[in-house]
Amino acid sequence: YFKRFKDIKNRCFNLSLSKKDLADLALAGLRSHFREKLDGMDHYSLNQLQVRALGQECRFRRGKIHL
Numbered sequence: 001y002f003k004r005f006k007d008i009k010n011r012c013f014n015l016s017l018s019k020k021d022l023a024d025l026a027l028a029g030l031r032s033h034f035r036e037k038l039d040g041m042d043h044y045s046l047n048q049l050q051v052r053a054l055g056q057e058c059r060f061r062r063g064k065i066h067l
Contacts, residue, residue: 002050005029009046019045026050033060 005026009015017025023043027035030053037056043049 001030002026002046002053006046022046023049 009022020043023046026046026049027038027043030038034053034056038049038052041052043052
């Protein structure tokens with residue numbers, strides 16, 4: 001998801017959004033179970049959001065394995 005988001009962002013040459021606004025747009029596009037876990041946190045950049053989302057995904061997968 002983040003690779004596609006960044007590819008689309010890079011095609012928009014005249015895009016004048018802050019890093020925070022880009023992170024908020026990416027957050028809005030995440031699947032609901034990830035978005036709910038990340039929604040209360042502050043994200044200042046797309047990369048920071050991506051790292052946190054990957055951490056949540058790893059925790060989610062580990063939880064499925066232990067069930």
